[in-house]
Amino acid sequence: MIAVKNLQKSFGKNNVLRGIDTEIKKGEVVVVIGPSGSGKSTFLRCLNRLEDVTGGEILFEGQPITDKKHNIDKTREKMGMVFQQFNLFPHKSVLDNITLAPIKLQGLSKVEADKRAEALLQSVGLADKKNAYPAQLSGGQKQRIAIVRALAMQPHVMLFDEPTSALDPEMVGEVLDVMKKLAEDGMTMVIVTHEMGFAREVGDRIVFMDGGVIVEEGTPEEVFGAPKNVRTQDFLSKVL
């Protein structure tokens, strides 16, 4: 579904990504782990071109989305993204947050969009919050709404950028549960996270990044059970 070929990204003289090659298959849950500054968030943000790439190529469903002529807005409709800071629209109600893009971009009627939003809200247990404003919600609720907002576009893949890092510990679980359910339903997901337990349980494949390259990748058993690379071993010994 997504093929990444020799992806490079630099901010000025700082080379953050130094050649990433990987492939994400339909239905696969890929968890990206690694120390801070390893380039894992930048990698994720390159996938939907929130960051413009410096070199290399990304193919999404066969199309080269890194091509300057490619209409990235259309592609982004198929790639949901969830941010560390939720980034809900504070001036809009929960329902409007969710229905805005489907109505504006997919031409749904208000009624259709509301129906879709309400079903999704139901599935994350927040049906009663549809008329609330983001400021009235807890962090965990906000992140669940943010996930619903992305899902309302019926994306083919979901990108998660440290979705639980800004949450109080007691709220991490409710967000991870939603993600777990999503994975069970067969959603293709790329997740950057520090939640190692979750990575081990839900991930089909673990990608360990350090210094702007993929150091090691494999099944959770391979990476967590018997890491081959010294840097992987070193990192895991600190976080586990």
Add this chain to the structure above:
Amino acid sequence: MLRLKRIIPMLMALLMLTLALYPGHGQANAQSASSTDEKRTLTIGLSPDFAPYEFLMTVDGKSKVVGSDVMIAEEIAKDMGAELVIREMSFDSLIPALQSGRIDMIISGMTPTDERRQNVDFSDLYYTSRQVILTRSEDVDKYKTMDALQGEQIGVQTGSIQEEIANSIPDAQVTAVKTISDVVSLLSSDRVNAAVFEGPVAEAQVKNRPGIAIAEAVPEDSDTPMAIAVQKGNTELVNEINVTLERLRATNAVDGFIQQANELNSGETAPSNIFSFFWKYRGFYADGVKYTLLLSALGVLFGFLIGLLIALLRLSGVKILKWIAVTYIEVLRGTPMLVQLLIIHFGLASAFDIKFSVLQSGIITLSLNSSAYLAEIFRAGIQNVDKGQMEAARSLGMPRGMAMRTIIIPQAIKGVLPAIGNEFVVIIKESSIVSFIGVADLMFQANAVRTLTYSGLYPLVIAAGIYLVMTLILSKLLNVLERRLSAGDSR
């Protein structure tokens, strides 16, 4: 933002309507006096603070321009079979207004000096007055000869023949102000010790204001002839005017007009209580408030839209657009609004033949000026919106423009609402500047009442009070709006 989309065409329609409603406002041009196919109009310009030649009177609660010059103009219009239209403006705006074709002629006690002849053509002389020195009553014996005025503080009206006379007095320190009533105020408040005045004008002032008197000193060459000014080269109109003047001269009519006017100008007794004063002249203030509100509202609305556009250009990331926006902002913020107003009203007219009415010029100036300040406010507001908002919107597939409109700008405006409110208040106050070119706003009307009543304080205090009431109401309204817009924050 759908709402904004609906508002913009509405505003445009409103502007068109406004401009259509006031088509003749100061827009008459030189051709109208010589065109024969329609009903002719003769548009004259004058500075109505020059009793008995031209001054204001209250007739049925409304101000009306009267005086001997007006009577002469009526005779000229009658002979031409034209309808007389009078435009009031400050004396030093008269010649620019004539040159830019906004008026057909000036009849405002104007002396045909060589300097003026370079810019306009004059009719035959219709009256010759003498000049006198006006002082405070207690100083009247100090100034028996012109020599006594050497090195003295002297007040005059800007751009007048009296200013030239004052400047020719050795070592005199001349203070020039806009209106005759300002000159008298200078004198009675001890800021100057003497003032050069037209004889009949001085007599009218002495009659109506206590504490001033005419001194014995008489300026040399004090015979001051008056003539009617027309656009350079408009000999046809000069000839028509001269025919009428010849007729009036034959019967000595002008002297009679001046006497009549002097009787009209027997002085209104203005109430000594500020409340009854206000009540008596409320009609003036009500008219002025209408214009001030119209000007400020349109100035702010267009300033808002232009300002938003400029802010977006500035943040567009395209170098040339950014440069245009920055230049626009710096030029408009870095030059006085009065200069902008005069360039738009007179400069464009004489250089490019773009003739806005006074009201249009006022609205354009206020819009442009406020747009520069609002652009900077919007820029700050947009930059203060969290970067994640744009990313979230883009990640959903929204193009940049849509994300700006639906996500960023509404939050930006909410954030800077207090600053925008401040700018609205500033515009209401600053709009007073348009009285300079003759928009009959609150400030203009306050000056009219001053001239009318010979009262230096009340008309201004009342105007200040009305401005204050307007700005306070606006602040309150903005507070309410702010509270309603903060629906999303429960903190």
